[in-house]
Amino acid sequence: MVALARTQAADFAAAGQKIDIENVSHRFELKGAPLPVLDNVSFSVEPGSFVALLGPSGCGKSTLLRLLAGLDHPTEGSLKVDGEEVGEPDPSRILVFQDPTLFPWRTVWDNVALGLEAQGILKSSKARVDNAVELVGLTGFEKAYPHQLSGGMAQRVALARALVNEPRLLLLDEPLGKLDSLTRLTMQTEIVKIWQDAGLTALLVTHDVEEALFLTQRVLIFGPRPARIVADIAVDLPYPRHRGDPRLAELRREALGHLGLAETW
Numbered sequence: 001m002v003a004l005a006r007t008q009a010a011d012f013a014a015a016g017q018k019i020d021i022e023n024v025s026h027r028f029e030l031k032g033a034p035l036p037v038l039d040n041v042s043f044s045v046e047p048g049s050f051v052a053l054l055g056p057s058g059c060g061k062s063t064l065l066r067l068l069a070g071l072d073h074p075t076e077g078s079l080k081v082d083g084e085e086v087g088e089p090d091p092s093r094i095l096v097f098q099d100p101t102l103f104p105w106r107t108v109w110d111n112v113a114l115g116l117e118a119q120g121i122l123k124s125s126k127a128r129v130d131n132a133v134e135l136v137g138l139t140g141f142e143k144a145y146p147h148q149l150s151g152g153m154a155q156r157v158a159l160a161r162a163l164v165n166e167p168r169l170l171l172l173d174e175p176l177g178k179l180d181s182l183t184r185l186t187m188q189t190e191i192v193k194i195w196q197d198a199g200l201t202a203l204l205v206t207h208d209v210e211e212a213l214f215l216t217q218r219v220l221i222f223g224p225r226p227a228r229i230v231a232d233i234a235v236d237l238p239y240p241r242h243r244g245d246p247r248l249a250e251l252r253r254e255a256l257g258h259l260g261l262a263e264t265w
Contacts, residue, residue: 001084003210003264005213007185008226009014011205011225014049015047015062015168015199016047016048016049016168016169016199016200016201016202017047017081017082017093017168017169017200017201018044018045018046018047018081018082018201019043019044019045019079019080019081019169019203020044020079020081020083021041021042021043021044021064021068021077021078021079021080022042022077022078022079022080023040023041023042023076023077023078024038024041024042024064024067024074024076024078024079025038025039025040025041025074025075025076025077025219025223025226026038026042026060026063026067026072026074026075027075027226031255032202036226036239037059037060037171037225037227038060038063038074038226038227039153039225039227039228040077040228041064041075041077041227041228041229042077042231043220043229045201045203045218046201047201048199048200048201048240049201049202049217050192050195050201050202050204050215050216050217050218051202051203051204051216051217051218051219051220052117052203052204052205052207052211052212052213052215052216052219052220052221053065053204053205053206053220054181054205054206054212054219054220054221054255054259055207055221055222055223055224055227055259056207056222056223056224056225056259057207058104059222059223059224059225059227060222060225060226060227061205061222061227062173062174062205064205065095065173066095066201067079068081068093068169068203069089069093069094069095069171070085070086070087070088070089070090070093070250071089073127075083075192081093081169082180090166091115091119091166091167092167092168092169093167093168093169093171094162094163094165094168094169094170094171095171096159096162096170096171096172096173097158097173097174097175098173098175098176098177098178099178100146100154100155100158100173101158102130102144102146102154102157102158103146104146104147105145106132106145106146107142107143107144107145108138108143108144108145108146108149108157108160108182109129109133109142110173111146111157111161112125112132112133112160112161113129113164114161114231115161115164116128116129116164116165119226126252128164129164129225130142131164132160132161132163132164134162135160135163135194135197135198136156136157136159136160136163136190136194137155137156137190138153138156138160139178141153142216147186149194150183151179151180152179152185152187153229155176155179155187156190157177157189158175159175159191159194163194163198167198168201169200169201169202169203170195170198170200170202170203171202171203171228172202172203172204172205172208173205174205175187175191176188176191176203176206176211177206177207177223184211187213187256188211188214189238189240191204191215192198192215192239192240196239202216204216205254209252209255209259210243210248210252212255213235213248213251213252213255214241214243216233216235217234218232218233218235219231219232219233219235219251219255220232220233221233221255221259222260228256229259230258231254231255233251233254233255233258235243235251
């Protein structure tokens, strides 16, 4: 992928958004009984930061992303973005799922353009589609269809489809979970480049300790459902990072300890 200069990336997003989550609890109704998933969660994220949410499967991490995206509303507590309470979904906050969910009858370019088309502004914003395709490294594949793409390329299309909306907050819900290990390693590096070039705030949900530490600046570790934050780890390493760095090994040991897996080290 050819990284765009920051002056070009400014076309995608202004400075990232600030997040303030205060005393958020959430529960679902399951067969007439309450199912608590989040329990009094509070934290803040500074604009332009990259933060991972790490914890056991089903503990409520993805639910928290949905609340920030405005797809659901918390049972209790407050979620604010740039000081404003999160209400309905907004193009400034984009959620990218594990499954790329591309339309098979649309080309790469047309899949990326979908949001602008829905807003009725595609005719005047075609350059944004071209720039988003370039940002994720798919120049030359604009006319390809999803069945002609690898898993990693399809996930790049999903990222471009998000970035074309010029988000200031990118919410990533295990976006690499279905990729093979080699493609996943490559895409981890690409996601860091996209975040750096676009200058937005990013939150990543993952079950992969190494992925969280390699990509992000800070790792929030959640306990079992109903989830509470049990640790807040600063990843005090510059980019680009190297997987064999002894400091990453130390942080991995610390994170596994908070997850009750210290004996696996």
